[in-house]
Amino acid sequence: MSKYNIQEFKSNFDTAFIEFFNKKGYKQSYFVDNIRFLFGFGCVIPAAIAFGLEHFHDFSKLKEHLLCLLLVYFTFSGLLTWWISFVKRNRIYMGTSPDQKLSIDAETTLPLKHNPHLDLTLRIKRGKQPTTIAHKLSIPVADIFDQEGQISQDAFSKHISSLCRSCIDKE
Amino acid sequence: MKTKMNFRQVLSQVLNLLLVLSSAFMGYKTLSLMTDCESPVVVVLSESMEPSFRRGDLLFLDNRKPALEKQLEGSDPSLWQKIWYGSSLGIGDIVVYSLPHRPIPIVHRVVKLYESENETKFITKGDNNRIDDVGLFPRTMTYLDREKHVIGVVRGYFPYLGMITIWLTDYPTLKYVLLGALGLLTLFQKEESS
Numbered sequence: 001m002s003k004y005n006i007q008e009f010k011s012n013f014d015t016a017f018i019e020f021f022n023k024k025g026y027k028q029s030y031f032v033d034n035i036r037f038l039f040g041f042g043c044v045i046p047a048a049i050a051f052g053l054e055h056f057h058d059f060s061k062l063k064e065h066l067l068c069l070l071l072v073y074f075t076f077s078g079l080l081t082w083w084i085s086f087v088k089r090n091r092i093y094m095g096t097s098p099d100q101k102l103s104i105d106a107e108t109t110l111p112l113k114h115n116p117h118l119d120l121t122l123r124i125k126r127g128k129q130p131t132t133i134a135h136k137l138s139i140p141v142a143d144i145f146d147q148e149g150q151i152s153q154d155a156f157s158k159h160i161s162s163l164c165r166s167c168i169d170k171e
Numbered sequence: 172m173k174t175k176m177n178f179r180q181v182l183s184q185v186l187n188l189l190l191v192l193s194s195a196f197m198g199y200k201t202l203s204l205m206t207d208c209e210s211p212v213v214v215v216l217s218e219s220m221e222p223s224f225r226r227g228d229l230l231f232l233d234n235r236k237p238a239l240e241k242q243l244e245g246s247d248p249s250l251w252q253k254i255w256y257g258s259s260l261g262i263g264d265i266v267v268y269s270l271p272h273r274p275i276p277i278v279h280r281v282v283k284l285y286e287s288e289n290e291t292k293f294i295t296k297g298d299n300n301r302i303d304d305v306g307l308f309p310r311t312m313t314y315l316d317r318e319k320h321v322i323g324v325v326r327g328y329f330p331y332l333g334m335i336t337i338w339l340t341d342y343p344t345l346k347y348v349l350l351g352a353l354g355l356l357t358l359f360q361k362e363e364s365s
Contacts, residue, residue: 033179040186047193050200059209066204073197 009141010110013118014092016151017106020160025098032088039083042076101127116141122167135167188357207257208234208323213267213276214333219297220278223265227334230278232267232323233257258324260284260291260317265325268295268315270308276322279304291317 022028046069053062093106105123110116117138125132139159146152202211215228224230235257237248248258260266262284269276279295282303286292292314296303305313315321339346 030179033183037182037186040190044186044189044193047197051196059203062200063204066200070197070201070204073193077194 007110009116009145010108010118012151013144013156014108016153016156017108017120017160018093020157021093021095021104026095026104027098029094029096029103032083032091032094036080036083036088039076039080043073043080046070046073046076105132118144120163122163124167133167135163137163184357188354191357206233206235206323208232210267210276210322213278213322214336215278216275216337219299220265220280221299223280223298224278224328225330227331227337229329229332230267230325231327231329233326234321234323236317260293260321260324266293266295267322267325268320269322270312270320272309273307277304277307278325285314293317 018028050062050066050069053065090107090109091105092108093104096103103125105125107121109119117140120137120139122135122137123132124135137159144151144155144159199211203209205211211232213230213232215224215226215230218226237256237259248256260281262281264281265278266281267276267278277295279297279300281293282296283294284291294303294305294314304315308315339349
């Protein structure tokens with residue numbers, strides 16, 4: 001990983017975070033990603049059909065169906081934009097505890113390049129309760145990553161374990 | 172679990188690449204639909220229209236034909252009406268047309284026009300040519316037909332922007348190198364979150 005690359009810091013943290021909870025037996029949910037794939041391929045398929053019609057026939061054949069294909073494409077494109085902007089946002093993990101009693105939802109952001117703190121927002125929902133409790137943690141990048149830009153596993157585990165004790169175990 | 176994540180990451184990268192390609196393609200087709208033109212953007216390849224257009228200029232075409240009622244409404248439609256409904260072909264307009272035996276379309280100016288209720292026929296000439304285009308037509312043709320031959324009427328241009336297309340056509344290796352580099356850049360760009 002290249003040094004001082006903020007995006008790579010976040011990406012490595014996200015990966016380590018996911019692996020930490022998966023190793024603890026949490027079952028990861030891919031619902032948000034699956035819907036994103038659905039909307040994404042909903043955009044790609046009409047474009048592929050339009051390309052195929054023009055390639056294997058001619059423009060006059062494509063013109064008969066072009067309006068419908070464009071309407072479908074822009075509908076899915078709008079849905080995809082909405083899903084990524086308002087639903088997925090900076091979400092990195094959604095999972096359920098091994099005993100099915102807790103579900104967690106984590107978001108990470110690196111708000112400022114010159115303020116290397118990684119903001120972690122953890123939302124915890126107990127059972128079928130309608131309310132979720134949000135815990136926010138600001139982790140200095142220097143506390144987790146060593147001088148070579150690699151995650152210090154001990155420091156990472158220490159931060160996340162203390163988070164688990166203070167937030168998840170208390171719920 | 173790790174294998175499943177890697178498959179999702181690969182699928183995500185592939186989807187990102189396909190979305191980039193499909194958005195460019197569908198954007199172009201939206202322009203095609205709006206202008207009723209198969210190729211709404213073309214590049215000038217020869218010097219036959221100098222000094223009006225030079226080799227490498229990018230031309231924006233419109234192939235809409237306003238309904239007969241709109242044409243009869245007034246002899247001089249406003250700029251907004253021309254933009255919204257399209258405008259009929261007139262002498263002095265620059266058209267892009269294709270001939271049956273020529274693979275590359277021609278960009279020339281209308282110099283003679285014959286209009287009737289059902290059809291519009293015309294003859295063109297390049298600004299930089301001494302004679303009109305009748306010599307380019309097949310022996311059975313003495314005029315061009317608005318419906319059959321015209322790809323679009325030039326409504327705007329951008330100088331020299333099409334030189335990129337000319338370089339990519341003249342040097343095919345450059346095209347494959349550029350496409351390959353773009354593809355690799357998209358595929359190897361790290362996701363912010365998995």
